[in-house]
Amino acid sequence: MTFIRRVRTKSGATAVQVARYVNGRQEIVKHIGSAHTDVELGMLLERARAWIEPDQQVLDLGVTPQTPAASVLAAGQGVLLPAADDRPVVDAPGRTASTGSVVLRQILESLYDQLGFGVLGDEVFRDLVIARIVEPGSKLDAARVVRDLGKDPASYATIKRHLRWIIDRDYRDQIATKCFEHAAETGGLSLILYDVTTLYFEAEKEDELRKVGYSKERRVDPQIVVGLLVDQTGFPLEIGCFEGNKAETHTIVPIIRQFQTRHDITGVEMVVAADAGMLSAGNLKDLDDAGLKFIVGSRVTKAPIDLSNHFHWKGDVFVDGQVIDTVTPRHAKSTVNNIRHRTEPVWDPARHPKSWRAVWQYSKRRAVRDNQTLNAQETRAREVVDGAKAPKSTRFVKTTGKGRSLDTASIERARSLIGLKGYVTNIPATLMEPGEVIGKYHDLWHVEQSFRMSKTDLRARPIFHRTRDAIEAHLTIVFAALAVSYLAQHRSGLAIGNVLKRLRPLRSATIAINGTRHTFPPELDPDTCDLIDKITGPGLTH
Incomplete structure (x- = not known):
């Protein structure tokens, strides 16, 4: 008849073996393994019983097998039975108490801390930011996401209290400061990019902030206008919201001024790029007065005015890649081009006070x-x-x-204007070549990418908050989540959605066995270790 025995090894571990009596002597049938902790011992005992049971019938003598709940292995014992003075408990089989994506949470927490957001000292806010990255949803649903990440979540009452802290303790300012410091260290502040989007609400009535306004989706729900400022790589620097019926052209200057005031950088040489929606005489003058250089998209309907010399002398014929560096009037009633001259004027701020520099490019593919x-x-x-x-x-x-x-x-x-794209700037040709002007403007896809991320991966909308403070708190969480997500994307070379798909299935398991609990991390293959090291730096997987 086979039985299980425990023996002390020379290394101090406890070996679990399956043995049997042959001619009055013990013979080892199977060596199950060696344990160094009570948890490992309990698991080895379970494995040994599973190995025995298919080959041996158990005599039902009405006796329940028992082992000590937590015995000191260092004491050593050569037989399975506990010491007489131990209090035995029922030796139940091991069970999985819970699983969680602990590795993913640790990675996102590491990025959060590397950006310096830990200065807030608010663990609940950090959990809300991470939950929004992993699975965007309501604040109430965030508790489920946090629990799935292997952590006990805060109560809903605690979450609401911490949302109030976001406004009262001005988390936005501290997060924006850390984002600015990160961008300054990585050299991304020479060019800043701006764009706007709209967030709609499931509300029947308008209020002072949520108003019905222009919607590209032709919605009639109350909405707000959100402006986002990012560096030339797409890393978020500033976020702000405006009334839903506010024109996009009236948002860029307040955001820029807010950014300058927050970081005390008035007069610092920076270039602001924005699309044609921001193009207004007032905006360009305000940016120029603030000492900022700008590059904004021009509307194609302005081409006949800006390129009047070209159209007069050469018609509407262009070659692929052709660039024309000229001037554009600051106001609609101004006339700055003279068709009597065959050559295009070279913009100079002193000689052309009523105009800006305009760069036009023709592309066959665009045509x-x-x-x-x-x-x-x-x-x-x-x-x-x-x-x-x-x-x-x-x-x-x-x-x-x-x-x-x-x-x-x-x-x-x-038809005479197809293929043309214009750019308006206050940067003289002596400081920036036309090709560089065009290239910097095309970096705007980074801010568009950030907005796509906030709308899809982070789902900043639809949102159901009613008060302005609640909306601002929500945007602060989205702002922090964008920064963490950007860092994960930039370092890994993968979209944040793909990062989550790779890492969320890595589940850590908490096993309850032999009266104790122990959490076991997932097995990581070399490719996954490399990915984690790229995102967080070496150390988390070692």
Whole structure:
């Protein structure tokens, strides 16, 4: 008959073996393993019983096998039975008490601390930031996400109290300061990028902040306008919100001034890039007065004015990649180009006080894309004129007292401008070549990427907060989450969604056995270790 025995090894561990009696002597049948802790001992005993049971019938004598709940292995014992003075408990089989993505949480916590956000000293806020990165949802649902990451979450009442602290203790300022320090260390402040988006609310009525305004999605829900300022790599620097009916052009200057005031950098040489939506005479003047250099997109409808010399002498013929460096009037009523001159004027702030520098580029690839769009618009316009489509606000449809007709003059004018893209700046050609102006503007995709991340991966919307303080607290969490997510993306070379897909399935298991609990980390393959080391730096996997 086989049985289980425990023996002390020379190294001080306790070996668990399956043995049997043969001719009055013990013979080892199977060496299960050696244990150094009570937890390991309990697991080895369970393994030994599982090994015996298929081959041996158990005599039901009404006696329950028992082992000590926590025996000191250093004492050593050559047999399975406990000492007479021990108090035995029922030796229940091992069970998985819980599992959690502890590795992922530790990685995100490491990035959070590396950015310096630990200066807040608020563990609940950190949990809310990490929960929003992993699985965006409501504050109430954040507790479930935190628990899935292997940590006991705070109560909902505690979460609400800490949301109040975000405003009262001005977390936004401290986070923005740490983001600025990080960008300064990495050299990303020579160019800052700005863009806006809208966040809508599940609300029936408007208030002072949440108002119905222009929506690219044609929604009629109350909304707010959110402005985001990032460095040239896409790392977030500043965030702010405005009334839902506020024009985009009225948001850039307040955000820039807020950024300058917060970090006391008035007069520091920086270049601000923004898309054509920010292009207004007032904005450009304010940025210039603030001592900032700017590069903004120009509307293609300004090309005939800016390129009047070219159109007069050379027509609408361009070659692929052609760049024209010229001037553009600051105000619609100004005239700065002179078609009597064949050459384009070179902008100089002293000689051209009524104009800005304009750089135009022609791209054959852009022309093909513009032509396809123009053809589709012309087709729709013809359908509206013919009555095949509902008469909505359609480009190239001219409405008069006699009815609708096709605006052929506008179509021809639009065709002459396909392939052109303009950029307006106050940086002289002596300081920045046209190609560099264009290249810096194209870095705007970084801020667009950050906005896509906030809308999709972080799901900053739809949000259900009612008060301005609650909305500002929510945006502060999103702001911190964007910074942590950016760092993970930048170091790993993967989108934050792919990082989560790789790391969240790595589950740590807490085993309850032999009266104790022990958490076992997941086994990491070399590729996963390399990924973690890229994100956090060496140390977390070692």
